[in-house]
Amino acid sequence: MGVKKILTPNNTKRDYRQISKNYRPPLSTSSTDPRINDKITKMLLESLEIHNFRNLNGKMSFGSGLNILVGENGHGKTNWLEAIYLLGLTRSFKTAKLTEAIRFGERLTIVSGMVRESPEITRKLQVAVEGNTKTLSINDKKETVQRYLGQMHVVIFNADELEIIRGAPDARRRFLDGGIVSLHPPFVQTLADYNRVLRQKNSLLISARDNEYSLEKTSELLAPWNEQLASLSARIHRARVRFVERINEVLEKKLFAREELSIRYLSSLEGKGDLAHYEALIAERLGLRVQAELVAGHALIGTHRDDLAVSFDGHDIRRFGSSGQQRSALLLLQLANIAVFNATRGEYPLFLLDDIDAELDYRRIGQLLEYLEGKTQTFVTTSKESFVERFDAHASVFDVREGLAEERRK
Numbered sequence: 001m002g003v004k005k006i007l008t009p010n011n012t013k014r015d016y017r018q019i020s021k022n023y024r025p026p027l028s029t030s031s032t033d034p035r036i037n038d039k040i041t042k043m044l045l046e047s048l049e050i051h052n053f054r055n056l057n058g059k060m061s062f063g064s065g066l067n068i069l070v071g072e073n074g075h076g077k078t079n080w081l082e083a084i085y086l087l088g089l090t091r092s093f094k095t096a097k098l099t100e101a102i103r104f105g106e107r108l109t110i111v112s113g114m115v116r117e118s119p120e121i122t123r124k125l126q127v128a129v130e131g132n133t134k135t136l137s138i139n140d141k142k143e144t145v146q147r148y149l150g151q152m153h154v155v156i157f158n159a160d161e162l163e164i165i166r167g168a169p170d171a172r173r174r175f176l177d178g179g180i181v182s183l184h185p186p187f188v189q190t191l192a193d194y195n196r197v198l199r200q201k202n203s204l205l206i207s208a209r210d211n212e213y214s215l216e217k218t219s220e221l222l223a224p225w226n227e228q229l230a231s232l233s234a235r236i237h238r239a240r241v242r243f244v245e246r247i248n249e250v251l252e253k254k255l256f257a258r259e260e261l262s263i264r265y266l267s268s269l270e271g272k273g274d275l276a277h278y279e280a281l282i283a284e285r286l287g288l289r290v291q292a293e294l295v296a297g298h299a300l301i302g303t304h305r306d307d308l309a310v311s312f313d314g315h316d317i318r319r320f321g322s323s324g325q326q327r328s329a330l331l332l333l334q335l336a337n338i339a340v341f342n343a344t345r346g347e348y349p350l351f352l353l354d355d356i357d358a359e360l361d362y363r364r365i366g367q368l369l370e371y372l373e374g375k376t377q378t379f380v381t382t383s384k385e386s387f388v389e390r391f392d393a394h395a396s397v398f399d400v401r402e403g404l405a406e407e408r409r410k
């Protein structure tokens with residue numbers, strides 16, 4: 001790892017993270033919030049301030065452990081989680097069009113939050129969306145997305161995320177890629193480059209087909225794109241295989257059920273040659289399949305065709321798993337993701353669980369919250385008062401009404 005430095009308030013975030021694995025918090029801290037004391041090995045969102053984000057407005061201060069947002073349907077619980085997610089990852093889990101999240105009739109939304117990264121240091125993160133323009137800033141200074149990402153990592157569990165287990169391979173590739181980016185933000189650029197090359201290759205294949213180019217001419221035109229695809233695919237393949245290995249190392253294979261969960265990266269080149277020499281293999285396949293790609297009119301070879309196999313006791317969970325087994329599997333993958341993040345960065349991401357009691361039974365929720373205690377700062381939403389009664393012992397509870405969240409005094 002990197003060179004170890006002494007922690008001072010002047011160290012940058014990255015410096016802090018380099019030493020954070022070995023750092024032990026002092027017994028008394030200078031934190032102004034009594035709830036935030038020795039919990040330094042996790043990211044802490046101390047407060048969130050909202051201007052015109054969906055039906056929300058106002059400010060919220062959070063507890064460092066479990067935060068329960070309770071309220072009737074349609075009052076804004078999920079919106080609060082979406083705002084936290086946006087602040088951390090600069091996108092929404094509900095929509096690809098961020099303009100939709102601006103309050104009806106308004107032009108600008110601002111979500112900002114104070115993140116504590118050590119007893120001495122807090123950082124102000126802000127995401128502003130005006131029309132189609134998104135502006136990111138740290139401590140009121142404008143930043144690029146690459147520099148911004150990684151300031152506050154967030155993992156979400158909700159019904160949509162079940163696509164990772166139940167849906168098409170692209171959801172699983174997104175799960176892997178998102179995990180890798182959280183550990184290594186510049187990987188965003190590798191993915192963007194890959195997608196750009198893929199688009200360009202596809203449009204070339206379409207025009208080659210429309211213009212009835214010969215195989216030879218098509219091969220010649222494709223060569224520079226294939227070269228880039230081979231090298232980018234090799235990078236993506238290596239990163240994903242490594243990430244899956246790391247997930248496997250920490251996967252609590254049987255936390256919620258009797259059956260054993262296992263995952264395996266499934267390269268689309270499996271059975272085609274020696275995957276240990278991936279770049280040579282893919283280069284060879286790209287050369288051999290020009291005719292097929294010409295007929296198809298799009299790229300048939302590369303990491304955009306890969307998948308992640310998820311199985312329980314050796315059976316494909318997507319086809320044979322019950323709904324409860326699928327939910328448990330997703331949760332186990334996300335917990336593993338969180339553990340890998342912690343092992344690499346020395347801190348825990350925030351964990352958001354939307355409509356938790358619709359997705360999991362109380363027994364599993366109990367096990368889960370116990371597992372998370374002392375690890376992540378956790379945010380759950382529920383519309384059931386019985387949930388609050390059962391799990392509020394170590395929690396901060398917020399009533400969400402018409403977009404406003406008010407902390408309940410116990």
Ligand SMILES: Nc1ncnc2c1ncn2[C@@H]1O[C@H](COP(=O)(O)OP(=O)(O)OP(=O)(O)O)[C@@H](O)[C@H]1O
Pocket residue numbers: 053054055071072073074075076077078079080100101102103104355381383400
């Ligand atoms: N762009 C927007 N501007 C204003 N209000 C919006 C916007 N988008 C959504 N809303 C409002 O947000 C509310 C829904 O909020 P949210 O989904 O957070 O509710 P919830 O408390 O999670 O409900 P449930 O318990 O049903 O999940 C709706 O009243 C909807 O009209």
Ligand SMILES: [Mg+2]
Pocket residue numbers: 077078079354355381
């Ligand atoms: Mg909701």
